[in-house]
Amino acid sequence: MNLLVVLMCLLAGCWAEKKPHPCSSPPLLSGSVTVTTQNEKMWIYGQYLYDAQEQRIRINEIGNFRNVPYTKDSLLLYKEGIMYTMQNRTCTKWPLKQDFQPMVIPKDASLMDQVFLGSSSAPGEGLLVNTWTGELPGNSGKYLSTVTELDCIPVSNVYKTKEFGWMLTSFFDNVLGISDPDQFIPPDFCSDVEMKADQEPVDFFSLFQNIY
Numbered sequence: 001m002n003l004l005v006v007l008m009c010l011l012a013g014c015w016a017e018k019k020p021h022p023c024s025s026p027p028l029l030s031g032s033v034t035v036t037t038q039n040e041k042m043w044i045y046g047q048y049l050y051d052a053q054e055q056r057i058r059i060n061e062i063g064n065f066r067n068v069p070y071t072k073d074s075l076l077l078y079k080e081g082i083m084y085t086m087q088n089r090t091c092t093k094w095p096l097k098q099d100f101q102p103m104v105i106p107k108d109a110s111l112m113d114q115v116f117l118g119s120s121s122a123p124g125e126g127l128l129v130n131t132w133t134g135e136l137p138g139n140s141g142k143y144l145s146t147v148t149e150l151d152c153i154p155v156s157n158v159y160k161t162k163e164f165g166w167m168l169t170s171f172f173d174n175v176l177g178i179s180d181p182d183q184f185i186p187p188d189f190c191s192d193v194e195m196k197a198d199q200e201p202v203d204f205f206s207l208f209q210n211i212y
Contacts, residue, residue, distance in 0.1 A: 020111055020130040023152035025103035027052035031174035033059070038165030041066050049183055055079050055100040056184050075186060082195070084186050091190035103154055105145060109134040114149065129155055151176075 028051055035044040046061030055078035062071045073086040078100035085092045109132040118126035128149040136143055136159060143159040154171040161167055178184075 020114055020149065022105040022107050022109050022132070023147065024105075025050075025052075025147065025152045025154055026176050027102075028177050029103070029153075029174055030178055032172050034170045034172075035063075036168050038167070041164055049178055050103065051178060051181075051184065052100075052102045054184070058183055075184065077184070084190050084193075086187065086190065089189050091187070091193045093190070093193045093195040095195060103152075105130075105132045105147060105152070106134055109145070112144070117155075127155075 030049045031047070033044075033046055033048050035042065037043070042063065042065050044061050044063035046059050046063075048060075049058040051057070057076045057078075058074065060073045062069075064070070071087065075084040075086070076096065077083070078096060078098075081096045083094040083096050085094065112131040112133050114128065114130050116126035116128055120126050120128075129146050130149055131144060131146045133142060133144050135141070141160045143157065145157050146155040147153060148155060153174050156171065157169040159167055
């Protein structure tokens with residue numbers, strides 16, 4: 001009787017591999033990130049903090065933009081509609097023109113493949129990931145996003161821009177949670193900074209283009 005149940009379960013697909021589904025990354029993440037571009041005009045290494053619950057991001061980066069090295073610390077507060085950029089204890093306050101974009105695989109994304117990074121020969125030798133593709137907002141191009149099968153942790157994003165061509169963002173050393181939430185509080189030297197009336201609104205990608 002037990003054998004019959006097993007056979008029926010196999011025929012019904014009870015033990016079939018679970019098909020990946022679009023997912024959302026954990027709401028609180030921290031880690032490191034690199035950004036490289038096809039035309040080699042820009043490279044970036046930085047540490048990031050991501051809080052989807054309060055809609056805020058902080059990125060502390062070093063990089064090279066059009067052969068100019070730079071360092072920058074940026075704080076994006078989407079609920080307030082403000083981005084702070086900080087360099088050498090000087091602070092600039094910008095209006096944010098973009099809504100918060102959580103780290104998610106959209107429901108209309110298409111699964112390209114599920115693979116192991118490394119090896120699947122033995123436990124601990126590889127990481128099971130899913131790669132998804134879809135259209136960027138406004139049909140402005142395509143993207144490729146790779147996330148872990150477990151917990152939907154970001155691994156890499158690839159998308160095309162007019163200025164840089166293909167851009168590759170790689171995530172590593174990711175940790176669930178935020179060890180120091182005070183990092184989302186603007187530093188003291190930003191407290192008296194006024195936003196200029198004619199200040200041009202910026203978005204997330206301005207982090208990687210406005211270095212001054």
